Amino acid sequence: MTPASGGKLVVLTAPLSEAVDAPNFVLQMSMASMPKWMEFVLHLKYPNWQQVDRRADGSAACMPAGLRVVERALIREFGADEVVACHAEDLDRFIGSRTRVVGVSTHNPLGVTFAAGIFASVFGSSRDPITSFYTKQLFATLRANPLRAGFKVIVGGTGGWQIVQTGTAEELGVDCVVEGRGETPEAAALFRRAIAGEVLPTTVSLPHPTSREEILLPDSRTTFGAIEMTTGCGRRCSFCAPDLNPQIDLPKEQIMEAVRAHVRDGGTRVSLATEDTFIWGQVGTGTPFFFPHRERLLDLCTEVAATPGVETVVLTHCTLAPFVVDPRLIADLSAVLLPKSPYHLPRSRHPQKKVVIPLIGLETGSVRTAAKIMAGKALPFAIEDWPSVVLEALRIANANHWYPMLTLMVGSPDETDEDVRATLDLVYEMERRGLFGFLIPSIFTPLPETRMEHRKGVTESRQLTPLQWQLILKCWKFNLQPGQYISWVPGAWRLGALVLWATRLRRLNGPNSTWPLMMFSGLFPERLLARYGKIYVGKLGATKSRRELIEGVRSHFRRFFPPDDDGPGGPEAGAADPSKVAGLGTRMPPVDAAIRSTA
Numbered sequence: 001m002t003p004a005s006g007g008k009l010v011v012l013t014a015p016l017s018e019a020v021d022a023p024n025f026v027l028q029m030s031m032a033s034m035p036k037w038m039e040f041v042l043h044l045k046y047p048n049w050q051q052v053d054r055r056a057d058g059s060a061a062c063m064p065a066g067l068r069v070v071e072r073a074l075i076r077e078f079g080a081d082e083v084v085a086c087h088a089e090d091l092d093r094f095i096g097s098r099t100r101v102v103g104v105s106t107h108n109p110l111g112v113t114f115a116a117g118i119f120a121s122v123f124g125s126s127r128d129p130i131t132s133f134y135t136k137q138l139f140a141t142l143r144a145n146p147l148r149a150g151f152k153v154i155v156g157g158t159g160g161w162q163i164v165q166t167g168t169a170e171e172l173g174v175d176c177v178v179e180g181r182g183e184t185p186e187a188a189a190l191f192r193r194a195i196a197g198e199v200l201p202t203t204v205s206l207p208h209p210t211s212r213e214e215i216l217l218p219d220s221r222t223t224f225g226a227i228e229m230t231t232g233c234g235r236r237c238s239f240c241a242p243d244l245n246p247q248i249d250l251p252k253e254q255i256m257e258a259v260r261a262h263v264r265d266g267g268t269r270v271s272l273a274t275e276d277t278f279i280w281g282q283v284g285t286g287t288p289f290f291f292p293h294r295e296r297l298l299d300l301c302t303e304v305a306a307t308p309g310v311e312t313v314v315l316t317h318c319t320l321a322p323f324v325v326d327p328r329l330i331a332d333l334s335a336v337l338l339p340k341s342p343y344h345l346p347r348s349r350h351p352q353k354k355v356v357i358p359l360i361g362l363e364t365g366s367v368r369t370a371a372k373i374m375a376g377k378a379l380p381f382a383i384e385d386w387p388s389v390v391l392e393a394l395r396i397a398n399a400n401h402w403y404p405m406l407t408l409m410v411g412s413p414d415e416t417d418e419d420v421r422a423t424l425d426l427v428y429e430m431e432r433r434g435l436f437g438f439l440i441p442s443i444f445t446p447l448p449e450t451r452m453e454h455r456k457g458v459t460e461s462r463q464l465t466p467l468q469w470q471l472i473l474k475c476w477k478f479n480l481q482p483g484q485y486i487s488w489v490p491g492a493w494r495l496g497a498l499v500l501w502a503t504r505l506r507r508l509n510g511p512n513s514t515w516p517l518m519m520f521s522g523l524f525p526e527r528l529l530a531r532y533g534k535i536y537v538g539k540l541g542a543t544k545s546r547r548e549l550i551e552g553v554r555s556h557f558r559r560f561f562p563p564d565d566d567g568p569g570g571p572e573a574g575a576a577d578p579s580k581v582a583g584l585g586t587r588m589p590p591v592d593a594a595i596r597s598t599a
């Protein structure tokens, strides 16, 4: 049914699987990873997940942050009466004879991104994770709209590239895929062209703002309360897309305004969206960004957490090295964030079992690979010390009730068995030391415009070697350690894995997965499997303590270490007295040079 009023000139929407403001991140992340046939599991766990909130006029009460920013920018351009953001199932209420553009925001439309394809492919299909089903459903609705000839479909968001790369724009009925920021004058110009009925280019690249002033933050409620605190990163990993954006931290007042607007519209949760929480407050200050600005960051988090109406606060992404740089910061942040954390873990020693769970890229335990593709990841420490940085960071994190999700990249170009063994060494060492983070293996995905855009790694699960399979399944076994969940869950998973292997996976993934799956199921002890050469039980050589790591830091960086580093996890270490270890006034080398010099 089309609206009698003629509808809105510009209609904005997002797939249900990305708009849904579920109890926590897990639902959306699962939809990115699980094939459609496993959706029943989500219905069991979250029976009401498809219910979405609406405002009195039927528009969406809550939408992904990116779409909210585009909405704000277009309202600035065309007026509030001409623009609406609505849920996919309400499109018919807003698309009318006056509608000239439908803008769709996508984060992960086809589920072909990293950390997503792997599970869908392991469980049966890499092409149809749940999220891609809902995205396709949305595009089918648009195609079937009787007024389709009257409007253009523009797709934007971080996942638009998936449509371009899979060549599915025509099939989905997309006129133009936009890569880049929606609050730019160039984006407004594109919408004006669409409104004028011009033929649009099939792909458009929009620039990224280069200053804080040009970036808009949402002024209404967003999914998960996502509010950007930084753009870009600066560590220059060659596979990373967000790092291509300028490194900018948004002013505190702008962030606070967005938090207040979110709460005013009924939001209770805030997720500070960033590539690395720890760079906020330290961009362009003269101190290298990989030495966090403790006071500023604490002040921001404290104020966000104390905002009336904010019930939970989570951090999205961060990096490991800052844990080793400033354990006191981690302890102080924990005091602010733990009471507002929505996450609990039975193994946590926090009185209410609360934990902080940021997403962090561990990627590899192989120094050879790390030096090649992520030489800046360990800064200010040398990338040669990456395994020690990981272990020390986790020690400090766990001591403060932080149990991060750690992504690992499997099947990157040129990955050798030796590299995979090095990663297994690290994972087994974590286990030996009783350290914990959720290990999330993902198959290498070359992202457009990154330096690895044209590099080819493993592309499907059948190509995985036995060691790569072992790494993937060891990670999942590690995640299911007893004490993490209710007691029957790990057993059920493992039994399920055996049944799946017997009925489906054996044929689907080939023989390389067999013994790793036996290991995962716990049917045979790992030591026995190792003795018969079926799996590799990793063993890491000597590693460095925090003190040794700091002593190994290049002299021009040492003066930036905070002097009072005696937070939990820190006391045995202690940074050397900065005045003794570095000539004050040493010029800071540019980051790229620092990365090269550690590589």
Ligand code: B12
Pocket (backbone or CB within 6 Å): 017, 018, 019, 025, 028, 029, 030, 031, 032, 033, 063, 064, 065, 066, 067, 069, 070, 103, 104, 105, 106, 107, 108, 113, 114, 115, 116, 131, 154, 155, 156, 157, 158, 159, 178, 180, 181, 182, 183, 187, 223, 224, 226, 227, 228, 241, 242, 271, 273, 274, 275, 316, 317, 447
């Ligand atoms: C918050 C977040 C989440 C949250 C919430 C997502 C949501 N639905 O709101 C959760 C945790 C659920 C999540 C899940 C996933 N995420 Co996520 N997520 C982020 C994060 C941290 C912030 C996103 C954000 O809100 N940014 C702020 C807004 C303002 O920016 P934006 O979305 O880019 O929007 C701008 C432009 O893209 C554009 N735009 C957006 N929409 C539109 C529409 C139109 C028409 C136009 C013209 C322009 C336009 O204009 C906006 C304003 O400038 C980013 C990292 C980052 N810093 O961006 C990762 C990120 C987007 N996620 C990523 C990934 C991989 C995933 C998962 C696949 C992970 C997984 N394996 O589970 C899943 C997918 C979920 C799904 N449903 O399929 C990757 C995407 C990589 C890629 N390029 O493909 C990123 C970049 C993280 C990273 N470092 O790799 N994510």
Ligand code: SF4
Pocket (backbone or CB within 6 Å): 233, 234, 235, 236, 237, 240, 241, 242, 243, 275, 276, 319, 361, 374, 377
């Ligand atoms: S540390 Fe993370 S966000 Fe930064 S460049 Fe590397 S992969 Fe990208």
